[in-house]
Amino acid sequence: MILQSLNQFYERLTDDPDIKIAPYGYSSQKISFCIVINKQGKLIQFSDIRRESGKRLISQEIQVCGGAKPSGSGLNPCFLWDNSCYLLGYKPDDPKPERTREAFEASREYHLGLEKDINHASYSAVCQFLKSWDPETANNHPELAEAATGFLVFQVSGEERYVHEVPKIKTWWNKQLQENQESQSVVNSFCLVTGKKQRLARLHEPKIKGVRGAQSSGASIVSFNASAYESYHKGQSFNAPVSEQAAFQYCTALNYLLSRENKRSFIIGDSTVVFWTERASPMEHLFSAFMDLDTKAEDDSLREELNRLLKQIMKGQYPNQALGDPETPFFVLGLSPNAARIAVRFWYVSSLGEIITHLSQHMHDLEICGRPEKEPDMPAIWQLLAETVRDNKDLPPILAGSVMKAILSGNAYPQMLYSSILRRIRMDRQINHRRASLLKAYLNRQIRLQKHPQSQMEISMSLDPDYPDPAYHMGRLFAELEKTQKDALPGINATIKDRFFGAASATPGIVFPRLIRMNQHHLGKLDPAGRTYHEKRIQEIFQKLAQFPGHMNLQQQGLFALGYYHQRQDIFTKKAVKKVNENTEKT
Numbered sequence: 001m002i003l004q005s006l007n008q009f010y011e012r013l014t015d016d017p018d019i020k021i022a023p024y025g026y027s028s029q030k031i032s033f034c035i036v037i038n039k040q041g042k043l044i045q046f047s048d049i050r051r052e053s054g055k056r057l058i059s060q061e062i063q064v065c066g067g068a069k070p071s072g073s074g075l076n077p078c079f080l081w082d083n084s085c086y087l088l089g090y091k092p093d094d095p096k097p098e099r100t101r102e103a104f105e106a107s108r109e110y111h112l113g114l115e116k117d118i119n120h121a122s123y124s125a126v127c128q129f130l131k132s133w134d135p136e137t138a139n140n141h142p143e144l145a146e147a148a149t150g151f152l153v154f155q156v157s158g159e160e161r162y163v164h165e166v167p168k169i170k171t172w173w174n175k176q177l178q179e180n181q182e183s184q185s186v187v188n189s190f191c192l193v194t195g196k197k198q199r200l201a202r203l204h205e206p207k208i209k210g211v212r213g214a215q216s217s218g219a220s221i222v223s224f225n226a227s228a229y230e231s232y233h234k235g236q237s238f239n240a241p242v243s244e245q246a247a248f249q250y251c252t253a254l255n256y257l258l259s260r261e262n263k264r265s266f267i268i269g270d271s272t273v274v275f276w277t278e279r280a281s282p283m284e285h286l287f288s289a290f291m292d293l294d295t296k297a298e299d300d301s302l303r304e305e306l307n308r309l310l311k312q313i314m315k316g317q318y319p320n321q322a323l324g325d326p327e328t329p330f331f332v333l334g335l336s337p338n339a340a341r342i343a344v345r346f347w348y349v350s351s352l353g354e355i356i357t358h359l360s361q362h363m364h365d366l367e368i369c370g371r372p373e374k375e376p377d378m379p380a381i382w383q384l385l386a387e388t389v390r391d392n393k394d395l396p397p398i399l400a401g402s403v404m405k406a407i408l409s410g411n412a413y414p415q416m417l418y419s420s421i422l423r424r425i426r427m428d429r430q431i432n433h434r435r436a437s438l439l440k441a442y443l444n445r446q447i448r449l450q451k452h453p454q455s456q457m458e459i460s461m462s463l464d465p466d467y468p469d470p471a472y473h474m475g476r477l478f479a480e481l482e483k484t485q486k487d488a489l490p491g492i493n494a495t496i497k498d499r500f501f502g503a504a505s506a507t508p509g510i511v512f513p514r515l516i517r518m519n520q521h522h523l524g525k526l527d528p529a530g531r532t533y534h535e536k537r538i539q540e541i542f543q544k545l546a547q548f549p550g551h552m553n554l555q556q557q558g559l560f561a562l563g564y565y566h567q568r569q570d571i572f573t574k575k576a577v578k579k580v581n582e583n584t585e586k587t
Contacts, residue, residue: 002347003193003222003242004251004332010274016280024245025177027067027206029081030059032150033143038157039121041128047523048142050150059150065164065173067248068206069151077107077172080126080164081352084144088152089135092145104135118172122156122163129154132508148296164413181245191243191430195249202236206251209263211272213337219460221254221335221342222247257461266291268381269400271334271345278331281324283352290359292380310377314363318356326353329567332408334401347399347478349410359409365441369462370569379434381407387434388420391426412449418442422557426502437563440559446555459559463566465540473544474508475563480541481519483571484534488522505560509550 013021034047050057069083070076077086084090087102091097108130115127117574138144154163163169180199187200207218207507224230224239231239237247257264257274265274266288275287289306312319318326329530330352334345350358363378381403382392389395402414421438423430444458467473496515504511519538523531552560 001349002333002344005191005349006250006253009257009331010249010547013253013256021256022063024248025173026063026065027252028053029064029068030060031060031062031064031081031149031153033147033152034155035129035135035152036069036155036157037125039124039125041130041132043129043133045131045139046147046152047155048143048146051359062153064151064153064161065146065170075103075106076233077103077110080111080123080162080169081151081473082107084138084147087130088138088144088307088575090138092142092148101135120166120168122159122166125156126154126163129561152516152542161279164374180495187238189241191241191246193242193246196243198245199245200241201244202238204237205245206248206255208251208254208258210255210338211335212267213270214342215337215340219337219340219342220371221251221343221344226339256567263288267363268334268404269385269395269432270397271336271400273334273404275330275332277324277352278329279325281352282329283323283328286323290378292382305351307377310363313356313360314377316360316512318353323356326351326356328352329356332404334404336397336401346405350403350408355408358408361375361410362407362441365444367436367461368433368437369438369566370572372433375433380459384434384438387432387438388417388424390424406445412445413438413442417553418558422554422561424559426505429501431561431565431568436562439562443555443558443562459562463570465544467563469556469559470545470549471552471559472563473541474512474548475505475560475565476567477512477538477541477545478504478515478560479526479564479567479571480534480538481515484519484526485522487530487534488525501564505552505557506552507518508548508560516551 010021020028029116032048034049036047037068038042038044048057048357050059052058064081066081069078075439079207081087083102085103086107087104089101092101096099096296110126111130115124126414129440155161161168164173187202188197189200191200195391203219204222208214208221209216211216211219221239222242223235224236230236242250253275256262257271257276264276264284265272267273268291270299271290275284286306286309288452289302290310292483298535309319310323328351330350332348332350334347336343336345349385366378385395385400385403386392388399399414399420400414405411405419406413417438421442425435440459440461450548459467459472461475462489464472478496478501482497485495486492496518500515504515517523523534526534
């Protein structure tokens with residue numbers, strides 16, 4: 001299903017005139033220099049075709065014949081493009097000059113052997129250059145020192161095209177591809193992707209690049225490198241019969257999605273996530289920004305547009321004009337590095353309308369009072385996951401994919417997310433807005449999906465004095481006891497939260513009697529008005545409690561934390577309102 005969808009996406013890209021993607025038998029390579037020759041094959045110049053990008057020069061992406069430069073220690077010349085070792089027999093500060101000379105000889109013999117068959121003047125000019133070129137003269141061209149890190153192509157002076165782009169030469173190359181497909185000397189069988197009988201790929205190429213943490217030279221999503229993974233005496237990728245053309249197409253499509261310039265990918269934990277739609281849609285350019293609003297919004301106008309769309313989505317609306325047809329199939333693929341291979345972390349297929357519905361539900365589940373002014377309507381997933389660990393390197397690889405899938409599918413958030421948040425709260429005794437919103441989102445989704453049938457009432461966005469679960473009100477009580485202590489002992493460095501929060505949420509029957517005794521001492525330090533105020537608020541909460549249980553489970557501990565957070569926000573809200581009223585009376 002994954003390979004078929006990527007293969008179909010490649011075919012969609014080839015039909016789009018605004019997108020340049022390499023056809024089968026070709027590849028995009030980083031070309032730095034052009035060898036300009038005349039029609040007799042005499043060198044005119046080495047032309048630097050790199051372009052400026054900031055303060056540095058970068059190579060141009062040019063479509064050339066053949067796939068990526070093969071790896072390995074063998075001699076593997078490319079057709080009408082290659083590095084300076086093969087085309088010129090030159091390498092700056094060469095540690096193995098004999099090897100470089102062999103590479104040049106192999107490239108020269110390869111091209112000369114095809115001259116008669118191709119029979120074109122431009123190609124013959126290249127052959128004449130290779131015949132007459134002496135690698136020893138390369139040092140007379142100091143500009144070649146810059147060509148060591150990129151590839152080179154040929155161009156005949158007076159012609160606009162590079163030699164490999166000449167129509168007759170391309171026709172010859174395409175004919176060779178067709179003959180190779182029909183050759184009986186190779187393995188031909190039915191392709192699992194297309195269902196057609198074609199030449200099967202021994203290796204799936206081009207290599208996939210752009211997955212964070214994978215090898216920079218590229219990795220494979222389908223590969224077999226040991227006999228333990230093989231069956232029926234089939235070696236390497238013949239165990240997963242995919243034609244060379246289908247393998248090329250799905251790998252090329254995936255590399256297109258992973259390219260930074262195309263903005264079709266983002267990072268979550270150790271996973272690189274790519275996404276696409278079956279038909280062209282504006283959502284393809286917006287989805288990564290939705291997932292990471294802070295860093296993907298490149299200018300104020302885009303940020304405003306994204307915020308406007310998110311507000312519409314949160315209201316349950318679907319902005320057709322901005323996002324496209326809601327019935328359009330939508331694909332999300334999460335990839336993680338695994339040595340020379342790439343592991344599929346998650347795969348999700350839906351429609352644009354369903355995705356937007358689930359994003360809306362995700363934002364509703366996260367919505368809670370006390371949101372900081374700069375906090376986006378939908379925090380990035382990495383921002384939420386950062387609340388579960390002390391350092392991002394400690395983030396469990398499986399957690400990011402599970403959270404992403406829960407958001408996209410509307411299913412329950414993983415329990416690991418919930419327990420990790422509770423663990424962080426116990427360790428550093430901090431309940432900030434994001435942690436509280438995640439606790440609320442997890443519990444409400446569990447209740448809605450009837451994972452906890454004993455708790456039928458969802459948790460509200462702000463303080464709910466009538467919530468039925470006592471654990472929630474014990475959290476409220478703890479917040480009021482802490483506020484009493486702070487008012488009684490101004491400037492105190494460590495409050496009861498720093499010493500007792502974890503124990504109070506897990507074993508309230510042991511801790512709360514002691515806290516109540518301490519509270520009597522704190523009340524005695526307040527003036528009569530302050531004492532009455534705190535006693536009244538504490539008494540209101542006590543009416544919701546019959547007893548303090550000896551132990552509370554994880555669900556109750558989350559409710560305790562939310563009760564504490566809601567009560568704290570209520571205290572701060574009342575204080576802010578009181579201050580505004582006092583300032584108004586003075587004016």
